[in-house]
Amino acid sequence: MKGLLSLVPARWRPLVFGTTSFLAIFVFWEIAVMSGWANVFFFSQPSKIAVAAAAQIANGELPWNLWVSVMEFLAGFGLAAIVGISAAIIAGWFRDVEYVLDPFVWFTYSAPLAAFYPLFVAWLGLGLPTVIAMTFLFAVTPIYANTLAGLRNADPDLLRAARSFGATQSDLFLKVALPASVPLLVAGLRLGVGRALTGVIVAELFGATAGVGYSISYYGQQLQTTNMFVSLLVIVLMGVILTQLLAALEAQTEGWRVDPNG
Amino acid sequence: MAQIVIEDLAIEYKKPNSDARFMAVEGISYSIEKGAFVTIVGASGCGKSSLLMALAGLIPLARGSVTIDGKTVIGPGSDRAVVFQDASLLPWRSVLGNVSFGLEMQRYGGGDLKERAMHYIDKVGLTRFADYHPHQLSGGMRQRVNIARALAVDPEVLLMDEPFGALDAQTREVMGDDLLDIWERDKKTALFVTHSIDEAIFLADEVLVMGKDPGHVKDIVKIDLPRPRTNDMYDSEQFNEYRKILRNHLAKDMADMRMQTVAEA
Amino acid sequence: MTIALDKPVAASASLRERFEKNRRTAISTLSVIVFLLAWQFLPMLGAVDIRLTSTPLRVLKTAMELVPTADFANDLRISGVEFLAGMALAIAVGIPLGLILGTSRTARLFIDPPLMAIYATPRLALLPIIIVWLGIGLASKIAVVFLGAVFYVLINTMAGVTDTDQRLVRAAKSFGATRLDIFIRIILPSALPAVMIGIRLGIGRGVLGVIVGEMFSSEAGLGNKIMTYGEAVRIDHLLVYTLFVSLCGYLMTTGARLIEERLRSWRPQA
Numbered sequence A: 001m002k003g004l005l006s007l008v009p010a011r012w013r014p015l016v017f018g019t020t021s022f023l024a025i026f027v028f029w030e031i032a033v034m035s036g037w038a039n040v041f042f043f044s045q046p047s048k049i050a051v052a053a054a055a056q057i058a059n060g061e062l063p064w065n066l067w068v069s070v071m072e073f074l075a076g077f078g079l080a081a082i083v084g085i086s087a088a089i090i091a092g093w094f095r096d097v098e099y100v101l102d103p104f105v106w107f108t109y110s111a112p113l114a115a116f117y118p119l120f121v122a123w124l125g126l127g128l129p130t131v132i133a134m135t136f137l138f139a140v141t142p143i144y145a146n147t148l149a150g151l152r153n154a155d156p157d158l159l160r161a162a163r164s165f166g167a168t169q170s171d172l173f174l175k176v177a178l179p180a181s182v183p184l185l186v187a188g189l190r191l192g193v194g195r196a197l198t199g200v201i202v203a204e205l206f207g208a209t210a211g212v213g214y215s216i217s218y219y220g221q222q223l224q225t226t227n228m229f230v231s232l233l234v235i236v237l238m239g240v241i242l243t244q245l246l247a248a249l250e251a252q253t254e255g256w257r258v259d260p261n262g
Numbered sequence B: 001m002a003q004i005v006i007e008d009l010a011i012e013y014k015k016p017n018s019d020a021r022f023m024a025v026e027g028i029s030y031s032i033e034k035g036a037f038v039t040i041v042g043a044s045g046c047g048k049s050s051l052l053m054a055l056a057g058l059i060p061l062a063r064g065s066v067t068i069d070g071k072t073v074i075g076p077g078s079d080r081a082v083v084f085q086d087a088s089l090l091p092w093r094s095v096l097g098n099v100s101f102g103l104e105m106q107r108y109g110g111g112d113l114k115e116r117a118m119h120y121i122d123k124v125g126l127t128r129f130a131d132y133h134p135h136q137l138s139g140g141m142r143q144r145v146n147i148a149r150a151l152a153v154d155p156e157v158l159l160m161d162e163p164f165g166a167l168d169a170q171t172r173e174v175m176g177d178d179l180l181d182i183w184e185r186d187k188k189t190a191l192f193v194t195h196s197i198d199e200a201i202f203l204a205d206e207v208l209v210m211g212k213d214p215g216h217v218k219d220i221v222k223i224d225l226p227r228p229r230t231n232d233m234y235d236s237e238q239f240n241e242y243r244k245i246l247r248n249h250l251a252k253d254m255a256d257m258r259m260q261t262v263a264e265a
Numbered sequence C: 001m002t003i004a005l006d007k008p009v010a011a012s013a014s015l016r017e018r019f020e021k022n023r024r025t026a027i028s029t030l031s032v033i034v035f036l037l038a039w040q041f042l043p044m045l046g047a048v049d050i051r052l053t054s055t056p057l058r059v060l061k062t063a064m065e066l067v068p069t070a071d072f073a074n075d076l077r078i079s080g081v082e083f084l085a086g087m088a089l090a091i092a093v094g095i096p097l098g099l100i101l102g103t104s105r106t107a108r109l110f111i112d113p114p115l116m117a118i119y120a121t122p123r124l125a126l127l128p129i130i131i132v133w134l135g136i137g138l139a140s141k142i143a144v145v146f147l148g149a150v151f152y153v154l155i156n157t158m159a160g161v162t163d164t165d166q167r168l169v170r171a172a173k174s175f176g177a178t179r180l181d182i183f184i185r186i187i188l189p190s191a192l193p194a195v196m197i198g199i200r201l202g203i204g205r206g207v208l209g210v211i212v213g214e215m216f217s218s219e220a221g222l223g224n225k226i227m228t229y230g231e232a233v234r235i236d237h238l239l240v241y242t243l244f245v246s247l248c249g250y251l252m253t254t255g256a257r258l259i260e261e262r263l264r265s266w267r268p269q270a
């Protein structure tokens, strides 16, 4: 093992071994099914999945489902970001607003939010609005809570320094607390992205007429595992890409962190 | 015959994120008599900690050898104990638990483990704090626990890497006095890394001055002040002479370091 | 003189703190009361359709009738068994695996990328395929809870191990500690709080997993009732189950948090 490790230059190791391990999974999967050791009906097969994916792309099914899910995601997540950040800023400025919102925030943290799905269906009907509402509900709390924590965590030394230069309360808020909260805000967005994706998929699983989550559920009823795996892999890709994007953004804002100890 | 013999010692490290290696310390030969107190000074990064860790048997040698009482060092041993600069106490254990820790690791068989730990806690003046956890202690108290932990295993050689580095000047002086008191009682061989020139002179029989790139022995300064050392010695003519010598050595390194920083910027 | 001045200042500060805390509780309570009143009376005023919102008193009444029934107990038992079994499995698999992965850098190089990919993906997307594999009964719910929770346990355990302060390891080595000593006396205790965080997060995900799993397809359980009553638009029934599950989730998470705080009591509060 050690010998194998030193064959690869240190900086390439994560990439090389990561790729190797994904390839190994697919090869193992292919062989396990081919040799009859795993049942193709249950587990499908990477080669078959690739063929099915190509077919779904060719007939426009996959792009359409992806488009619907991405739009729902963007709408729900965008709404959650706007509402979450604005509410946090207001609560950051008026402490009483924070206290008013507290019980509800605390509730959405401990409740399995999917349980509210039927309620949304009753209010908004089956389909797009309900999916967006669920996505919003899943994502809004972590965004709000993290942004608020960021505002509250403004470095006391920094605040004191700013005050010594004669900064007013609103100066302190706008020019010190708000910029200082950005790293935590972005961390909240990253959590929100993950939760929003869960929201989209869960809502689509339960009831929708399009989207990748719907497609998994649809093919599941038909027992078409190959097509289910196509959608599953698309969701994995979505998750990875979104997380990577937000991680990159987080790295960007890392330098903003006001931390005297580095 | 000296107790500790270091011969042509070299230490290598890997550069981060690559397989390349570089010499941190090279060509050090040095001997220490039993019961001597040696302090080590030198610019930051000159390999003082590396040298100490090599003596402790915590890092491999690239070349050369270290022998203690005629035995070649190949790893940590109960003949040595290390006092680290900071944060090496187990935060979830009390003072008593921390001082017992070294004994436990060395599979101390005597039934008096607790009494023995308490004895050394008493020695560093922390009896009242035996049940406290590290985060409830001041920096100076924590370092006393560190020293008690090392003393408790009754080593032949005490290796101390900037044990007072994180303390303020006054506490440092008090701790230095106390350390000398303890040392004069059982005369363990002591190696002590420090950045403070005064501390280096005050404590030592001999100061080992190290230079950089790669780390090497630059000078060995014998300190001929009488023992026990007293605080009025700081103002003596002789102390001042030693101060000058050491400052001269270190000033050159500092000038080099400034140049380097300018060049990098 | 300074000392004389110090005292009243400190006292008034703590008084202000106490006042602020009371104020906080008062406002939060008031906020909930206003919400409940609005929920109760807006439908009466005809502002919203009562069939779509029910009312708090109605929900309370339904709860009093529903909770003592054998039916309710049965659903609770089913969901509870599914949750506990899945959770136990997640802990039994997640902790050892996290310890191994945390200790071996080579293993991490291979496992990290697929692990992160699964971590970034909503595991609930696996629900339909799990149902194809394991059917609509107990087994598929246990699997969903397991998948929801195991990665939190695993990843936090791993992080706890890799975050172990290397200076402590070095200090232990200097006293001649063996690898086993280091593992048991240094790595395990320092990873424990992180493991507990993993379990706490896992509990939240596990509860969500049971409910979503049962809502998606099942024959019984609290989630099953939520979906049934939801589809029948019986909001009061729906809310009794939903709120009950939320309460369970809250109690378990709080319990886990208490254990967590006890475990890290040796650490200064940040």
Ligand SMILES: Nc1ncnc2c1ncn2[C@@H]1O[C@H](COP(=O)(O)OP(=O)(O)OP(=O)(O)O)[C@@H](O)[C@H]1O
Residues within 6 Å of the ligand: B013, B014, B015, B016, B024, B042, B043, B044, B045, B046, B047, B048, B049, B050, B051
């Ligand atoms: N684990 C390590 N890996 C790679 N390089 C290291 C490691 N430890 C030390 N070095 C390098 O070896 C050199 C000597 O380090 P060392 O810690 O021994 O210096 P030092 O004299 O103790 O410095 P300081 O006074 O700042 O404590 C430095 O260039 C340092 O960057």
Ligand SMILES: [Mg+2]
Residues within 6 Å of the ligand: B048, B049, B050, B161
């Ligand atoms: Mg050092």
